[in-house]
Amino acid sequence: MVSARGGRLVLVLGDQLTEGAGALGRADQSRDTVVMAEVAEETGYVPHHPQKIVLVLSAMRQFAARLRDKGWRVAYTRLDDRDNTGTITGELIRRAEATGAHSVLATQPGEWRLRQALQDMPLRISIVPDDRFLCPPDVFANWAKGRKSLRMEHFYRLMRKRTGYLMQGDAPAGGQWNYDHDNRKPARDDLLREKPMRHAPDAIVQEVIALVQRRFGGHFGAIEPFNHATTRRGALAVLRHFIAHHLAEFGPYQDAMLARDPFLHHALIAPYLNLGLLTPAEVCDAVQQAHDDGAIPINSAEGFIRQIIGWREFVRGIYDLHGPGYADQNALGHGRRLPAFYWGEPTKMACVSAVVEQTRVHAYAHHIQRLMVTGNLALLACVDPQQVHEWYLSVYADAYEWVEAPNTIGMSQFADGGVLGSKPYVSSGAYIARMSDYCSGCAYDVKVRAGTDACPFNLLYWHFLDRHRDRFEGNARMAPMYRTWDRMDADHRARVLADAASWLKRLDAGGLV
Ligand code: FAD
Ligand code: DLZ
Numbered sequence: 001m002v003s004a005r006g007g008r009l010v011l012v013l014g015d016q017l018t019e020g021a022g023a024l025g026r027a028d029q030s031r032d033t034v035v036m037a038e039v040a041e042e043t044g045y046v047p048h049h050p051q052k053i054v055l056v057l058s059a060m061r062q063f064a065a066r067l068r069d070k071g072w073r074v075a076y077t078r079l080d081d082r083d084n085t086g087t088i089t090g091e092l093i094r095r096a097e098a099t100g101a102h103s104v105l106a107t108q109p110g111e112w113r114l115r116q117a118l119q120d121m122p123l124r125i126s127i128v129p130d131d132r133f134l135c136p137p138d139v140f141a142n143w144a145k146g147r148k149s150l151r152m153e154h155f156y157r158l159m160r161k162r163t164g165y166l167m168q169g170d171a172p173a174g175g176q177w178n179y180d181h182d183n184r185k186p187a188r189d190d191l192l193r194e195k196p197m198r199h200a201p202d203a204i205v206q207e208v209i210a211l212v213q214r215r216f217g218g219h220f221g222a223i224e225p226f227n228h229a230t231t232r233r234g235a236l237a238v239l240r241h242f243i244a245h246h247l248a249e250f251g252p253y254q255d256a257m258l259a260r261d262p263f264l265h266h267a268l269i270a271p272y273l274n275l276g277l278l279t280p281a282e283v284c285d286a287v288q289q290a291h292d293d294g295a296i297p298i299n300s301a302e303g304f305i306r307q308i309i310g311w312r313e314f315v316r317g318i319y320d321l322h323g324p325g326y327a328d329q330n331a332l333g334h335g336r337r338l339p340a341f342y343w344g345e346p347t348k349m350a351c352v353s354a355v356v357e358q359t360r361v362h363a364y365a366h367h368i369q370r371l372m373v374t375g376n377l378a379l380l381a382c383v384d385p386q387q388v389h390e391w392y393l394s395v396y397a398d399a400y401e402w403v404e405a406p407n408t409i410g411m412s413q414f415a416d417g418g419v420l421g422s423k424p425y426v427s428s429g430a431y432i433a434r435m436s437d438y439c440s441g442c443a444y445d446v447k448v449r450a451g452t453d454a455c456p457f458n459l460l461y462w463h464f465l466d467r468h469r470d471r472f473e474g475n476a477r478m479a480p481m482y483r484t485w486d487r488m489d490a491d492h493r494a495r496v497l498a499d500a501a502s503w504l505k506r507l508d509a510g511g512l513v
C-alpha cells in the first residue's frame with residue numbers, strides 16, 4: 001500500500017477505537033494511512049482470558065472495516081499474517097517502509113510500556129493526548145501538587161464542578177456530594193431482574209474465536225459462550241439497556257454479591273469504555289439525562305457518575321503521575337505465590353470459588369467481588385502483589401494496566417504504601433456474609449472464629465493485623481480494630497494466630513483449603 005505524498009501513519013491501538021478522538025481526530029483522511037496491528041507482544045504480555053483477546057481483536061477488525069467504509073486508508077495486520085513482526089513498533093516501521101510515510105501520529109498509549117516503546121522507535125513521531133478522558137493530565141497534576149495525600153473524594157468534587165454533572169449552580173444536586181450511606185444493601189435472588197443483553201457472534205467474531213481457540217485455547221477462561229458487544233452500535237445498546245433496566249437500582253445494590261447472579265444491576269460497560277467504543281462523557285450525559293427525566297433517583301445517579309468521573313479518572317491520574325514502575329511496588333513486602341485456586345483449582349471457600357468460576361465463564365466480576373473476595377484474600381494471605389496484578393490484568397475483559405494496576409496494587413493490595421487509599425481493604429468473613437449469599441453454601445463456617453471449621457477470612461484477618469501491627473496501629477481508621485483484638489482473651493488470640501498459620505501452611509503445601 002502506498003501512502004499519498006507527504007502522508008503520515010496514524011496509529012490506532014486496540015484500546016483506541018474512538019472515531020474523531022486523539023490522533024484520528026487530527027488525521028487527514030486524504031493523505032494519511034491508519035495503522036492497526038494485531039501483534040504477539042500485545043496478545044502475550046500476560047496470559048489474557050481468551051474472551052478478552054476475542055473482544056479486542058474482533059473490535060479492532062470491526063473498527064477497521066468501519067473506517068474503510070468511511071473512506072479511510074487502513075493498513076491492518078492480522079495476528080497470523082506471515083510478515084507480522086510481532087510488535088506495534090515493528091509494524092509501524094514496516095508500514096513506513098512500504099508506504100514511504102516519514103512520520104507517525106499517535107494518541108498517547110494507556111500503558112507506560114508502550115509509551116516508552118514509541119519514544120524509542122527510529123521514526124519521527126508526534127504523540128497527542130488521549131482526549132477521551134475528562135481530566136487532562138496537567139489538571140490532575142496541579143490538583144495533586146503539594147497535597148500530603150491524594151483522596152478520590154476530594155478529586156471527585158473538583159470533577160463534579162469541572163464537568164457540571166449533578167450540580168445545581170455551585171452546589172451538589174440534592175445537597176450531598178456522596179450518597180453511599182443509602183447504597184449498601186444486600187441483594188436477593190430475583191428471577192424478574194433483567195438479564196444482560198445477548199450478543200450473537202457475527203462472522204468476524206466467529207473467525208476470531210477460531211483463531212483464539214487455536215492460539216490461546218490453553219489460557220485460563222472459557223472462550224464460549226462469547227457474549228460481548230464488539231461494535232460501537234452494540235456497546236451503545238448495552239448502555240441503553242443498563243439505563244433502562246438497571247441504573248435505578250445500581251446505587252442500593254452496587255456492593256451486593258449473589259452466587260447465582262454475577263451481574264446484578266451493574267453496567268457491564270467497562271470493556272467498551274476502555275476500548276473506546278463508548279466515551280465517559282457520553283455515558284455520563286446519558287445518566288444525567290435519565291436523572292433529569294425523573295427516572296433515576298439521586299443516590300443511583302450519583303453513585304454511578306462517581307465511578308466514572310471520580311474513580312476512573314482518579315486511577316488514570318495516579319497511574320500517569322506515578323510514572324513507569326507503578327505495578328512493581330510491594331510496600332508490605334508480601335511474597336506468597338498466588339494460590340492455584342485463582343486459576344480454577346478447587347477450593348473449599350464458596351465465595352472465592354464462585355468469583356473465580358464466574359471470572360472463568362464471563363471474564364467478569366464486579367468491583368466488590370474483585371476487592372472484597374479475591375483481592376481481600378490475596379492481601380490477607382500476603383500474596384506477592386505482582387502475581388496478583390498479573391492475575392487481574394489477565395482475567396478480566398476490561399483489564400488494561402492504567403486502570404487495573406492502581407486498583408490492584410494501590411486500592412486492593414496496599415502495595416503502593418497508601419498513595420491511593422488511606423487504609424488497606426481487609427475484612428473478616430462478616431463483611432462477605434452480610435453482603436452475599438455465599439456463606440450458606442460454604443464448607444467453612446463464617447460464625448466460627450478459630451479451629452478447622454473457621455472461615456479463613458476470620459483467621460487471616462487477625463493474622464494480617466497482628467503481622468503488620470507496626471505499620472497500621474497508628475492509623476486512625478485501623479486503631480479501633482487493634483483495640484478490639486487487644487481486648488480478646490490472650491489464649492483465643494494465640495489460637496487464632498496458630499490456626500491462621502496452619503491454614504497458610506496447608507495452602508503452601510498445595511492442600512485443599
Ligand atoms: P459498574 O460497577 O457498573 O461501574 C460503572 C463503571 O464505573 C465501570 O464500567 C468503570 O468504568 C467505572 N468504575 C467503577 N469502579 C472503578 C474503579 N475502581 N476504577 C476505575 N473505574 C471504575 N476496572 C477496569 O475497568 N479495568 C480493570 O482492569 C479493573 N481492575 C480492577 C482490579 C481490582 C483489584 C479492583 C478492586 C477493581 C478493578 N476495576 C477495574 C474496577 C471495577 O471493578 C470495574 O471497573 C467494574 O467491575 C467493571 O464492571 P462494570 O462495567 O459492570 O462496572
Ligand atoms: C489488550 C490488547 C490485545 C490483547 N491485543 C492487542 C493487539 O493485538 N493490538 C493492539 O493494538 N492492542 C492490543 N491490545 C491493547 C493494548 O495492549 C493496549 O493498547 C495497551 O495495553 C495500551 O493500553
Ligand code: SF4
Pocket residue numbers: 348349350351352429430432433438439440442443444445446455456457
Ligand atoms: Fe467465604 Fe468464609 Fe463465607 Fe466461606 S464462610 S463463603 S470462606 S466468607
